[in-house]
Structure formats: structure tokens, C-alpha cells
Amino acid sequence: MTLLxxxxxxxxxxxxxxxxxxxRRTLAxxxxxxxxxxxxxxxxxxxxxxxxxxxxxxxxxTPVVRAMAVAWxxxxxxxxxxxVAVGGRPTVVxxxxxxxxxxxxxxxxxxxxxxxxxxxxxxxxxxxxxxxxGWLDGPDMPSRLxxxxxxxxxxxxxxxxGLAVIAWGASAAGPLGGGGLLPxxxxxxxxxxxxxxxxxxxxxxxxxLIPLHVWAARFMEGVSPLAxxxxxxxxxxxxxxxxxxxxxxxxxxxAAGDAERWLIVIAAMASVVLGGLAAMVHDDIEHVLGYSxxxxxxxxxxxxxxxxxxxxxxxxxxxxxxATVKTALAAWASVVRTTYGGHRLDDLGGWARHSPAxxxxxxxxxxxxxxxxSMALFQARTDLVSSAMPGFGQVVAIIIAAMPAIYLGRIxxxxxxxxxxxxxxGLSGRPRWTGGxxxxxxxxxxxxAIRAIPTELRANRAPLMALGVLALAVMALLTATGGAGG
Amino acid sequence: xxxxxxxxxxxxxxxxxxxVSTRDGAAAAIGLAIALVGSALxxxxxxxxxxxxxxxxxxxxxxxxxxxxxxxxxxxxSPVGWPSEALLATAxxxxxxxxxxxxxxxxxxxxVPVGQPGIGEPGPGGPxxxxxxxxxxxxxxxxxxxxxxxxGVAPLLHGRQGPRRxxxxxxxxxxxxxxxxxxxxxxxxxxxxxxxALLVVVGATGAALARATAAAAHRLDEGEELPDADxxxxxxxxxxxx
Numbered sequence: 001m002t003l004l005x006x007x008x009x010x011x012x013x014x015x016x017x018x019x020x021x022x023x024r025r026t027l028a029x030x031x032x033x034x035x036x037x038x039x040x041x042x043x044x045x046x047x048x049x050x051x052x053x054x055x056x057x058x059x060x061x062t063p064v065v066r067a068m069a070v071a072w073x074x075x076x077x078x079x080x081x082x083x084v085a086v087g088g089r090p091t092v093v094x095x096x097x098x099x100x101x102x103x104x105x106x107x108x109x110x111x112x113x114x115x116x117x118x119x120x121x122x123x124x125x126x127x128x129x130x131x132x133x134g135w136l137d138g139p140d141m142p143s144r145l146x147x148x149x150x151x152x153x154x155x156x157x158x159x160x161x162g163l164a165v166i167a168w169g170a171s172a173a174g175p176l177g178g179g180g181l182l183p184x185x186x187x188x189x190x191x192x193x194x195x196x197x198x199x200x201x202x203x204x205x206x207x208x209l210i211p212l213h214v215w216a217a218r219f220m221e222g223v224s225p226l227a228x229x230x231x232x233x234x235x236x237x238x239x240x241x242x243x244x245x246x247x248x249x250x251x252x253x254x255a256a257g258d259a260e261r262w263l264i265v266i267a268a269m270a271s272v273v274l275g276g277l278a279a280m281v282h283d284d285i286e287h288v289l290g291y292s293x294x295x296x297x298x299x300x301x302x303x304x305x306x307x308x309x310x311x312x313x314x315x316x317x318x319x320x321x322x323a324t325v326k327t328a329l330a331a332w333a334s335v336v337r338t339t340y341g342g343h344r345l346d347d348l349g350g351w352a353r354h355s356p357a358x359x360x361x362x363x364x365x366x367x368x369x370x371x372x373x374s375m376a377l378f379q380a381r382t383d384l385v386s387s388a389m390p391g392f393g394q395v396v397a398i399i400i401a402a403m404p405a406i407y408l409g410r411i412x413x414x415x416x417x418x419x420x421x422x423x424x425x426g427l428s429g430r431p432r433w434t435g436g437x438x439x440x441x442x443x444x445x446x447x448x449a450i451r452a453i454p455t456e457l458r459a460n461r462a463p464l465m466a467l468g469v470l471a472l473a474v475m476a477l478l479t480a481t482g483g484a485g486g
Numbered sequence: 487x488x489x490x491x492x493x494x495x496x497x498x499x500x501x502x503x504x505x506v507s508t509r510d511g512a513a514a515a516i517g518l519a520i521a522l523v524g525s526a527l528x529x530x531x532x533x534x535x536x537x538x539x540x541x542x543x544x545x546x547x548x549x550x551x552x553x554x555x556x557x558x559x560x561x562x563x564s565p566v567g568w569p570s571e572a573l574l575a576t577a578x579x580x581x582x583x584x585x586x587x588x589x590x591x592x593x594x595x596x597x598v599p600v601g602q603p604g605i606g607e608p609g610p611g612g613p614x615x616x617x618x619x620x621x622x623x624x625x626x627x628x629x630x631x632x633x634x635x636x637x638g639v640a641p642l643l644h645g646r647q648g649p650r651r652x653x654x655x656x657x658x659x660x661x662x663x664x665x666x667x668x669x670x671x672x673x674x675x676x677x678x679x680x681x682x683a684l685l686v687v688v689g690a691t692g693a694a695l696a697r698a699t700a701a702a703a704h705r706l707d708e709g710e711e712l713p714d715a716d717x718x719x720x721x722x723x724x725x726x727x728x
Contacts, residue, residue, distance in 0.1 A: 055676030113666065113673065117680035121687040128691050132698055145702055149647060149695055156655070156688060160662040167666040172593040 001052045003061045003108055006042040006069060007101040009035060014097030018129055021090040032093030033080040036073055039100065043069035058110040064241070064316045065107045067484040071320055072100050072234050074475055075327045079226055082331055082468045085461055086338045088224065091130040096230040098125045103238035112166050112246040119239050120159020123206070126231035127151040130223040144222045150215040151231075158206035162243060165198040169250050192255035199243050199251075200264055200304050207236040207297035209271040220290040225334040229327040232293050237319035240300050244312050253307045264305040265388050271298030276403035280410070283345045285333045288407055292329065292369070296322040299381055299400065305388040314383035317483035321377040324479040325368045328472035329408075332362055335465040340426035345414045347422040352415030354423050356430070357466035359415055364473030366412060368480040369404040376483030427462035488530050491623060495630045498524040499575040502637045505653050507564035507571045511556030518653055519549035521634065522685075525660050528630055529672070530623045537678045544682035548656055548689030555649050555693035558700040562650035564641075571637055578636025579629040586625035586668060628668030634661035647699040652692025659688045 013035025020028040043066065050061040080093045102122025106115035131148030203209075208216025220228055247255070256264070275295035279288045296318075303315035335358065336351060337343045352359030371378030381401060386393030457464065497520055504517030522545030532538060564571055638657025645651045663681050667673060673681065 055679065056674040057676040109676065111674060111677055113670075114677040114680045117677065117684045121680070121684040124687050124691050128694060132694065145695070145698055146647065148698075149651075152691055152695065153642075153655075156659065156691075159684070160659065163666055164662060167670040170670040171589070 001050055001059070001061070002042055002046040003050065003059065003065065003069075003104055004052070004054075006039055006046065007105050009042065010039045010073075010097045010101035010104075013038070014094050014099075014101065014125075017090065017094030017097065018125065021094060021129075021133075025090055028090045028094065029080065029084050032090065032097060033077065033084070035097055036076040036080050036093060039097065040070065040073040040077055043073050057114060059105070059108045060110060061108050064320070064484050065104055067479075068107065068234075068237070068320050069100065069104050071324045071475065071479050071484075072096075072103075075229070075324060075472060076100065078468050078471050078475075079229075079327070079331060082334065082465055083226055085465045085468070086224070086226065086334055089133040091133040091224060092226045092230070095125040095129045095227070096234070098122055099230050099235050099238075103234065106238060106242055107245075112242065112250070113163060113170070115242045116159055116162040116166055119235075119242060120156055120163070123155040123159065123231070123235045123239070124152055126227070126235050127155050127219065130227035130231070131219060134222040134224075147215070147218040147222055151219045154205055154208070154212075154215045155231075155235075158202045158239070161202040161205065162199060162239075165195055165202065166246060166250075168198075169195055169246075189254070189257060192251055193257050193260040196247060196251050196255040196260055196304065196307075197263060199247055200267070200301060203240050203243050203297075203301055203304070204267060206239045207301070208232065208294060209267060209297055209301065210274050210294070211270075213271070213275075213294055216294070217287075217290060220286065225286055225289060225330045225337070228289065228293070229323065229330050232290075233296075233323040233326045233330075236293075236297055237300075237323045240297070241316060241319060244303055244307075244315055247304060248307050248309065248312050251307065256305055256307055261305045261388070265302065268298045268301040268305070268388070271295060271301075272400055276400070276407070279407040280403065285336065285343050285345070285348070285411065288411070289326070289329055289333050292404065292407065293326050295400075295403065296326065299384055302384045302388040308387055311383055311387040314380040314387075317376045318380035318384060320484035321368075321380065321476075321480045324472075325365060325377070325476040328361070328365045328368070328469065328476040331469045331472050332358065332365060335462075335469050338465065339462045340423050342422050345411065347420060348411075348414055349417040350415065350419030350423050352412070353419055354426070354428075355462065355466050357463060357470055361466065361470040361473040362408075362412060362415065364470070364477050366404070366408045368473070368476040369408055370401055371480055375481045377480040380483065431460050431463040488623070491528065491530055491626050494524045494528050495579065495626050495633070497521075498528070498630045499572075499579060499633045499637075502634055502657055503568055503571045503575055505657070506637055506641055506650065507568035509561045509563035511553065511561070511649065514649070514653065515549050515553035515556065518552055518656065519546060521657070522546075522548055522660060525630065525634075525664055528627055528664070529667075533672070533678070534675075537675060540678055540682045544685050547686050551686075551689040551693040552649065552652055552656065552696075555652060555696035555700075558697060558704075560648055560700065560703065562646065562648050564650075574636045574640075575633045579633040581636075582629035582632030582668075583625055585632065586622075586628040589669070590622070590625070624668050624671070627664055631661045631664030631668055634658070634664065647695065649692075649696045652689075652696045655692045656685070656689050659685060 013031055017028045017032035017035070020031065046061060046066050046069065048063045048066055052059045076093060076096050079096070083090060083092045099122050102118050106118045109115045128148060131144065131151055134144050205212050216232065272295050275291045275298060279291035279295065282288055282291065300315055300319050303311050333343070336348065339355065340348060340351060342348055352362065368377070371381065378401065382394065382397040385397040385400060389396055501517040501520030501524060505514045505521060508514050508517065523542055526538065526541030526545050634657045638654045638661060640654070641650045642654030642658050645654060663685070
């Protein structure tokens with residue numbers, strides 16, 4: 001089965017990249033990059049539906065699994081190249097490949113307990129590896145170690161809570177009566193509702209919804225922006241998708257009574273509104289990234305308020321599309337920081353004038369984040385909000401769609417402002433040719449040109465990174481338009 | 487009621503108590519290994535040889551990983567001593583037994599058919615009915631799980647960073663995995679592999695964080711060293727101050 005081969009390659013390459021990252025940086029990056037390209041090829045070759053029985057459990061590869069694998073591996077290949085250019089300790093490709101393997105297997109497995117255990121195990125790599133690397137790079141900030149520890153506890157805690165809820169659901173004494181027909185009475189209804197709230201609580205911990213966002217916010221401050229998507233965009237997406245699938249099948253729409261529905265809506269909208277407001281007022285682009293990811297998670301959790309099959313399909317589109325968009329935004333933030341050294345809007349005046357390619361990429365990200373009415377992302381957001389809040393959900397959905405326009409629009413306006421001294425002092429965002437002559441060599445023109453490639457690459461580091469971000473922005477637009485096939 | 491299972495539950499509790507209360511790293515690792523291997527063997531009938539092998543190998547690997555982190559870490563005995571930890575473990579086990587028996591009664595009252603895997607499974611005397619107090623295999627597994635949870639949660643949430651917190655993390659994870667079996671019945675083979683992988687990852691994570699904590703403490707100690715007296719005499723700051 002193609003998915004198994006894909007998972008094996010991703011897992012092997014990811015683990016090798018993680019283990020070699022400390023001593024052999026170049027080799028680790030090369031393994032990660034090649035691994036992500038092979039995984040992309042396998043994902044593209046994967047059929048839309050494929051099934052297999054392993055260990056007594058069915059594994060079914062669906063269009064959502066394929067779409068997630070394609071989008072994630074394609075993003076990862078570009079992130080790998082950006083990690084080469086940005087420098088520093090490799091913390092992106094290795095954990096991301098491990099997360100991709102685990103997420104693909106978890107989404108394909110028909111046994112939710114296996115999926116939840118696998119996601120808890122795989123999600124840890126996305127937190128521990130970048131967290132410890134951030135601590136090693138900043139030994140004068142002792143708070144990074146407790147932050148990593150808290151992040152690990154949150155990832156594992158959410159997985160263990162999910163496992164406990166799934167076990168309770170499968171128990172003979174649980175709300176589902178061991179799989180038999182359950183008499184419809186208030187006690188059974190209450191049990192179903194409690195099970196739903198417990199699984200939503202697990203999702204809230206995992207995604208860092210307000211007020212459980214402190215560990216996520218602290219963690220994001222201490223790691224490279226390139227490492228954030230694996231843990232918080234893609235990892236959270238896989239977790240929420242598994243939880244949604246289980247809730248839809250095991251609990252059903254009957255579990256979402258009035259009280260449960262309002263609790264879920266209030267918890268989700270708190271993150272949507274407050275996350276959006278925080279993104280609008282913060283000047284730090286990395287904080288904007290973090291709070292926008294939080295807002296996306298809040299929108300996804302609204303699907304638990306109804307568990308309608310159509311809404312769950314919308315949640316799949318939303319999760320995959322928003323993860324791709326936020327991966328592009330994370331790459332943009334990392335490239336801006338590497339190019340200009342700053343990450344506050346006050347220091348980034350005129351960044352788009354200085355690097356037109358970055359400006360075009362950001363425009364694509366802006367459009368993908370807001371979405372146009374014909375796009376799958378826009379429709380998914382509208383469906384999720386409308387199903388949770390019938391009657392006035394359409395208006396709320398438009399307000400939510402306007403929020404990225406504001407917090408990303410501020411950044412765009414800063415980009416068009418006069419070029420600030422910090423931006424002017426940064427690497428040039430425009431491509432240039434140094435002459436094609438390698439220092440110390442006096443051979444023929446072709447040999448000269450080949451030997452000059454590393455020099456040209458180094459001289460054009462900023463424009464090449466901007467091209468990488470542009471590629472991610474195009475992927476974000478495509479995924480926002482087409483969705484995940486959910 | 488299988489006396490071998492009861493002995494295993496007692497061994498799990500004893501091993502966990504030793505793991506969290508001793509100041510000797512080797513003894514803690516051995517105690518942890520006993521608790522984890524005992525958890526792997528807790529079942530009647532035993533799972534297939536392959537599943538058993540996966541469980542035992544994972545348990546020993548986790549114990550080895552935790553042991554490796556203790557070589558450089560600080561000694562962290564239990565602040566309340568082993569008698570209190572043993573009492574906690576006993577209380578946890580009794581609570582787990584009570585929960586399991588209560589759930590079995592609930593399932594029986596709900597008309598769960600005889601032989602249903604999980605809470606409602608029959609004991610040696612016959613099917614479980616309302617008011618019966620037969621201690622089943624699942625009840626013992628639940629008791630072992632709650633016992634580990636009672637011992638492990640304190641070092642995990644309130645302990646200082648280091649090997650003891652790593653042991654707490656492993657014990658709490660194993661506790662939840664045992665409770666999953668005790669409440670919902672045996673797992674399929676794929677889930678056994680996922681559970682073993684989760685345990686190993688938790689052990690590796692705990693060990694990595696414990697080692698990082700030890701390294702951070704070592705750096706802090708180096709940074710706080712008092713300057714040499716001769717160096718202070720010749721310091722330009724001192725000369726300028728004169």
C-alpha cells in the first residue's frame with residue numbers, strides 16, 4: 001500500500017534527520033530534503049482510495065489523507081530549502097517528516113485508539129526537537145526548558161485524554177453501552193454530551209485554544225517560525241480530524257445538545273475573537289502568526305457543535321487549507337527575519353519595496369487567508385460558523401473573514417511604506433549576477449560558470465528565499481481554492 | 487481471582503514506589519522496569535507472543551532510557567518517603583478496584599450481555615450481575631492503572647525538572663494505557679504497537695528533558711563560581727577604584 005511506503009520513508013528520513021542534526025547539519029538537511037521530495041512523489045502517486053488490513057485493523061487511504069500528504073510534503077520540501085538558506089540548527093524537516101508519517105497513518109486507521117496513541121507519540125517530536133534546539137541556541141534564557149516541558153505535557157496530555165475518552169466510549173459501561181443500542185434517556189444523553197465535551201477539551205489543549213494557549217504562546221516565542229507549522233498547524237489539524245471522525249461515528253449529532261453546543265461555541269469563538277484581536281494589535285510578526293493559527297483552530301472546533309456530516313467535510317477542507325496558508329505565512333516571517341534581522345512592524349517599513357518577490361508572495365498569502373467566495377476555504381469557514389450559529393452565522397463568518405484582512409493588511413501597508421533604515425541595511429531582495437567568475441579559477445567559461453554557482457547562490461540568498469515563499473504562497477492559493485477533497 | 491495476577495499488580499505497585507522514592511538512580515530504573523514489565527504481563531489470558539514481545543521490549547527500552555538520564559542528573563528522592571508513596575499506591579489500587587466493580591455493576595444493570603470484553607466480563611464464578619463483587623482481570627488492570635496514576639501524577643506535576651519528573655511522565659502514561667485496557671477491553675495488535683511506540687517516545691522525551699535540565703544546572707553552577715582572589719587583586723576595576 002502506497003501510504004505504508006510513504007509513512008516508512010517519511011519516518012525513516014525524519015528520524016535520521018533528527019538524529020544527525022546535532023553533529024552533521026548538512027547531511028541531516030540533505031536527508032530531510034530528499035525524504036520530503038520522495039514523500040511528495042509517493043503522495044502524488046497515491047490513489048484516492050486504497051485499503052488494507054494491518055494488525056486486525058482496516059487502513060483506508062481517502063482523498064483527505066492524500067490531499068494532506070501532498071500539501072504537507074510539498075510545503076516541507078520548500079521549508080527544507082528555506083532551512084538550508086536560513087541556517088541554524090536543523091529543527092524543521094526531521095520532526096515534520098515524523099509528524100507527516102504519523103498523521104497519515106492515524107487518519108487512515110479505522111481504530112481511533114490506535115490513531116490517538118500514534119498522534120500523541122508523533123506530536124511530541126514537533127515540540128521537543130525545536131524546543132530543545134531553541135534552548136541550546138539560547139542558553140541565557142533558562143525559561144525555554146520549562147516551556148518545552150510544558151509543551152510536551154500539553155501534547156501528551158491531550159493525547160492521553162483523547163485515549164481515555166475513546167476507551168470510555170468503547171466501554172460496556174460507557175455512554176455507548178459497548179457498541180449496542182443505547183436507550184434514549186437523559187442519563188445516556190448526558191453521558192454522550194460529557195464524552196463530546198471531553199474530546200473537545202483534548203482538542204483545545206492540543207491546539208492551544210484560549211484560555212489554554214499560554215504553553216503554545218510561550219513555545220512559539222522560543223523556536224524558529226519554520227518549526228511552528230509542524231506542531232501547531234499540521235499536527236493540530238491531524239488531531240482535530242481524528243477527534244472529529246471519532247465523534248461523528250461514535251457519538252453522532254445527538255451528542256451535541258443545546259448546553260454542549262453553546263459551551264463549544266463559546267469556547268471556540270473566544271479563541272476566534274480574542275486570537276484575531278491579538279493578531280490585530282501585535283506588532284511582532286511572529287505573534288501575529290501564532291494568534292492567527294490559534295484563530296484557525298477556533299474555527300475548526302466549531303465543527304464539534306453540530307457533528308453534521310456536511311460540516312465535518314467543511315472542517316477537513318478548512319484544516320488542510322488553513323494549515324497550508326499558515327505554513328506559507330510562517331515561511332514569510334522566517335525569511336523576513338533572516339533578511340532584515342527584525343520582526344517588528346516598526347523596523348520593517350518598506351519591506352515589500354525592498355523585496356518585490358516577498359511582496360507578491362505576501363499578497364498571495366493575504367488572498368488565500370481571507371478567501372474569495374468561490375474558494376473552498378471561504379465556503380468551509382462559512383459552513384462551520386453558520387452550522388454552529390444558525391441565523392446569524394453568515395454575518396459572523398464575514399466578520400471573521402475580515403480579521404485576516406486587518407492583521408495581514410497592516411503588514412502589507414508597512415511593506416509599502418518608505419524603506420526604513422533596518423530594511424535598507426538588510427540583504428538585497430533583488431537578484432544580481434556577480435559575473436560568473438569563481439575566485440581563484442582560470443578555466444573555460446562553462447567550468448567557470450559551474451564553479452561560480454555556489455557564489456551566485458550565496459549572493460542571491462534573499463531573492464531565492466523569497467522565491468521559496470512565493471512557491472508556498474502559490475500552494476496556499478491552490479489549496480484554499482480546491483480544499484482537501486473532504 | 488487469579489493469584490498470579492494479584493502478585494503482578496503488587497509487583498507493579500512496589501516497582502513504582504521504588505522508582506519514585508529511592509535516591510539511587512539504578513534502583514529507580516530497576517523499579518521502573520519492574521512496574522513496566524509487570525504491566526506488560528498483566529492479562530489473562532496473556533496476549534500473543536509477538537504482542538508480549540513488543541510490550542516487554544518497549545518497557546525495557548523505556549527503563550534504559552530513563553536510567554541513562556540519571557547518570558548526569560541530580561538525586562531526587564521522594565519528599566514524603568517510601569511509606570507514604572506505598573500508601574498512595576494502595577489507596578489508588580483500592581479506588582481503582584472500586585471504580586471497576588462499580589462500572590461492572592452499572593454495565594450489568596444496563597443489560598450488557600455476558601462475556602462482553604471490558605467491564606462486564608464474567609468472573610470465575612459466573613456472569614457479573616448487579617450486586618456481585620467478583621474481582622475480574624479487568625478490575626485488577628484498572629486497579630494497577632489507578633495505582634500508577636496516584637504515584638505518578640505528583641512528581642509529574644509538582645516535582646522539579648529532572649529524572650523524577652521523567653519517571654512520573656512514564657508512570658502516568660502507563661497508567662492511562664492500563665486504564666484503557668481495564669475499561670474497554672483488550673487492544674488489537676495495531677493499537678499494541680502504537681501504545682508501545684507512545685511509551686518509548688514518552689520515555690525518550692522524559693530522558694532528553696532530564697538530561698537537558700542536568701546540563702542547564704551544570705552551566706548555572708559554572709557561571710556562579712567565585713573569582714580567584716589573585717585575579718580580583720589584579721582586576722582593572724579594582725585598580726581604578728583605588
